[in-house]
Amino acid sequence: MGTAAEVEQAGVGTTAQGKYLTFTLGSEEYGLEILRVKEIIGLMEITHVPRMPAFVRGVINLRGKIIPVIDLRLKFGMEAHDDTRETCIIVVDLDGVNMGIVVDRVSEVLDLGENDIEETPDFGTAVETDFIMGMGKSGERVIMLLDIGKVLTDKEISSLAEMEEADTDQETEQPENR
């Protein structure tokens, strides 16, 4: 566990308590700080943006403003599956920038006290846990509390634009002469 995680731990307990919107991805339950959530909208037609990693579903028109939508399932390396009637988009506010995240189902708003939140367990250095603020407990359930601002790291955001297309052309290479 690196220092980053330690810093994270220090924050837990003081800032993490509060209300969380919980949602599910596959069999996992996640929580989002309610203050980050702007609205929840039903799934609408998403315009695909080419040459983006698969987890970027595209863009939607949110009352005239165009916002990007990412698919958390794909972002977290889970298997893609078809959208259902319960699939919806949570619009979150990332420091003034709106972004939609596609989740399988929105469950409820949970009030988590200081004692309901535990540090992120040590998964070993191979697993990146920066975007998990802590683990929430509610009865028997364990909820992963996301720091949504860290889900898309700066590096990722800037590299999005420079993504090279995955497929290759079979044409031979020769510099253009024109």
Added chain:
Amino acid sequence: MGEVLERLNNAAAYLACLDDGKPEQLEEFISSLQSLLSIVPADVLTDLVDIISSAASMVLGTKSFSESYPQLSKQLELLIKKVEKHGQEVPGEIPPAAPPPGNLSMDIAVLTGLAEEMESDPRAAEGMRNIVRRIAGVKGLHPALASAVSVLDVSLEEASPAGKNPSAPEMVRQSLSVLEKVVERLASSGGDDPAGEEGIRQDDLIDTDHLEASLQKVEELEEALLRMENDDQDARLEAAACLLHLGGFCEKASFHRAGEILRKAADLLRSLEHAELHDGVDFLLELKDLLELFLGNLLSGEKEDSFSARAAEILEKLSNLLPDSMPEKGKKSVPPPLYLQLPDDELEIQDFLAEAPEYIQSVEWALMELEKDPKNPDHLNEAFRGFHNLKGSAGFLKLKPLVDLSHAAESLLEAAREGRVVLAGPYFDLAFEALDNLKNLVKAVEATPVGRSRPLPPHFSILLERLQKGATGESPGPAKDTAASGEPRTDLAAGKAEGEPGDFSFRRQKKQVSGKADSLVKVSTRRLDNLIDAVGELVIAHSMVMQEKEIAETRNSRLARNLSQLTKIIRELQELAMGMRMVSLKSTFQKMARLARDLSTRSGIPLDFSYHGEETEIDRNLVEEIYNPLVHLVRNAVDHGLESPEERRRKGKPERGRIRLRGYHEGGNVVIELEDDGRGIDTEGILQKAVRMKIVNEGEAKRLSTDEIHRLIFHDGLSTAERVTEVSGRGVGMGVVKNTVEKLRGRVDIHSRPGKGTLFTIRLPLTLAIIDGMVVRVADQEYVIPSIAIHSSFQPQKEQVHTVAGKGEMISLRGQIIPLFRLNRLFGMEGAKENPWEALALVMGENGDRCAVLVDDIVGQQQVVIKSLGDIFARLPGIAGGAVMGSGKVALILDPQGLIQAARSKRAG
């Protein structure tokens, strides 16, 4: 009214204590009344002026003290009663007898100027009397004005060699200032009663409408100046008129010095001889730039006179141009400037800046207390300590002006502490003035780079003198304009630091002034953009509603009628909103005229620059963007286009080159043309160079049309100029032009004829917010391609499509073989038509870069509002933004240039 009453009562009490007619006491009495001029109720203005006149006559000795004294106190008593009555009544308006004649403020400015020279030059007094009599002769003069004028006349008479009255010069100044205030007062009372508790402040005098109008005048001035060099006598008069007008404005806004400078500039302008004309215009243009900056600052809310100090220098240079007559006059008004020199140690300056405001504040507070109780020793000490501390910490940094000023102020307070002077009336004002100037000096320290120096405004030394006088108990003399205090507060902070480049280029001046004389409202661009966004949303929402099946197929005729009405209104609203972003090309064109002139001066190529269609409107954002390309084009025209005069003579052309700039609308686009009558583009030279630089190969070179060859100059790194001059010739300019224009979704075309000249045509969309787009479909996605980028579209025949070994898919089009790119492959999409002959090919790109892009279908053509996709997608090649379609869905807007580049680089490997 409370304050007015209180001060009037004080004056009455003061008057009562006067035992004999000591002139100094009466003078003090006058100046205390003077400051009331701008705040008393309008209807007693005349009475107040009358009282001042009587007092002045007593000072002058034209009326004996014993006779006039009872009358004076009676008048004052009456006045107080009148004012008291205002406590209950609505204050009256100034009887609209006659507004002050419009040029009065200018007359007064002239008078003020003359008054300064009065003591050294007896003719000045004579000149003043002439003016005064002229004013007095105006029919229907407001009684207050008449009274003020007559007392000035009497003072002048006394001041004349015949009268030789020692008090007269002082009285001339006093009565002049009375007159000035009355005029100001009358001029500002356009029906509404300005006699609020606070009186007229400077803010009220600077009014945005006038400012905007003045800024426009500045533009006119520039234009007239540029025309002047062609020996256009009208232009000369126009320019002088503009200068006078602007001077008048400055006067009105209480920037008296600025007004004076402008007036003198107008005088000089009139007397410029042909030989000095060019340099003279140079200086005047410099003056104009400075003024424009200054007015721009005023418009954005600054109140400092950032103009006078530097303008005075320019004026001096200008007056030096003239053989003899003027110079002494010009020089006289500009005493050698003092400098504020900053030390090198930044830390020490920081310390000083941290503590100085504290001292200033303590002085300010103490002075305020002293105003109520002038003799309170505690407050006197407090103020003294404040000045002293300031002196100490400024002395540490060797900031001489600050030390001198605080020292002088300290002496004044010392005198007050010892009871030699009473810190009231002019002395008090003086102390405050010193404080204000110290404040400004501290600001100036903050604004001046470490180790640099900055000139101080000339009034600084005068203030010092007055403080010293004050400290010895002499009458400190009037502050030239105590109430409005435009002058004393002049701009220490705003003056330019010495050593900074004196660059007053136009680009700094971002304000655009609409050419209309309508009254204007200042609205932040942000609000404007929000409004335009909202209207855009409305349009989208409307079109979504209209496409709704129930609506589109309704049989309800009333609903249909109302809907069509709604459609009309929305369309109009959209046009209005878009129109709000539009500004005329005028200022851009004027800047180009100026640039051409400067270039002509520098390169020694005489030229005539003209422009037309400057009223053509264009999106505000575009105006800023188009500036650089135009600069390049104008430079290019002067540097490479036009021949030297000798060469032109040899060719039988007129010696002066000609450059024409034209703007007009054409089918939803704004077209800007720049034409020169120079040598034209060297087609052969370009081609050779292009081949040499491997921009084209020899085979291609043979096939290129003349126009295509000319377009090669837009390639970075290609420039025809054999010489590299300071301004252009590095071969990047033209590339910048093309890239910028294309970034704005526009196009540049060249048309050149050897020996005859070159015509550049820039075509731009009217606005950046909306584009005319071709909606195309690929698989299940819709994309918008700017229509301007598409040359043609066609359905390829099977035999047109080839796969060329080593080059990928190509398509032959009218004998030319161009690369074929498939949008679906570029974007990695599935489900698109595989056979090109079933799909559609769009021909895009420039001559050398032409290519075809394959899409499934064209859905239609429509105008779309461009929206940003946000930072995340900002650097996505080939995609310019998104548009919300009628269905509410987002369609991506393609950036053809980026797309083609991406496609090429992919092919190239």
